[in-house]
Amino acid sequence: MRPRCRLAGALVAACAVLSAAGEEIPGGVTGVVYVQGDSLSAPWLPLPGAAVMAEAAVTDSGAAATEGQLTVGEHGLFPLIQVLEPGGVLRIISRSSSIHRLQATSERGDRVFSIALTIPGLEVPKTLHQPGMLTLTCTQPGHHLEIAHVLVTHHAGWAPTDGAGRYLVAGIPPGVRAIRVLHPGIGSATDSVVVTPARAAERNFYLIRADLPPAGALPEHP
Secondary structure, eight states: OOOBBBOOOOOOOOOOOOOOOOOOOOTTTEEEEEEEESSSSOOOEEEOOOOEEETOOSSSSTTTTTEEEEEEEEEEESSSEEEEEEEEEEEEOOOOOSEEEEEETTTTTEEEEEEEETTTTEEEEEOSSOOOOEEEEEEEEOOOOOOEEEEEEEEEEEEEOTTEEEEHHHHOSSSEEEEEETTTEEEEEEEEEEEOSSOOOOOOEEOOTSSOOOOOOOOOOO
16 A cells, blocks of 8 residues: 655655665666645646755765856756755856846855856856855846755765656665755755665655645655
């Protein structure tokens, strides 16, 4: 019988479904991150742009990097979220013909830096020392919806969710491991999963929006 989770007004909760026949991804955890919808026809929606982190993961492709890149384009900032080691360098590159003024703020609301990107191809490197979540916002008039996030942490393994809310973190040592999903502006959730060397486990997360009534029972996942 698949588990069901009931939410009692919590900001964020996780309902985990362990696949009995996972994909052949050694030491892998995969799944979908959902966010509460605002209608009966769409009670749960896939959530892109979340970061999923696995305890003790050692995958090269998902390791917290010492260098990252944020592209400022005609249609916004990319990627929406990334993870850098403390002391890592974020290279901010303009691919837009418009002027963009970016401001980075900490979780406490303190301004970390601000820059102006005035010409296409301009690259500005920034070294990020303080652990925590940075929010980068374009403050140019008319560009206020252009937002990206950088999580500065020593965490070893992570993966972003794609446009369908799916993620895959590989290279996790066997055993019971903590899995955390984080989405700036919505919240985070942590659960555990039994990782095996033969097949990927499946772990789905359901995030509750604080601006909506409690969602009640979470749906069963096939």
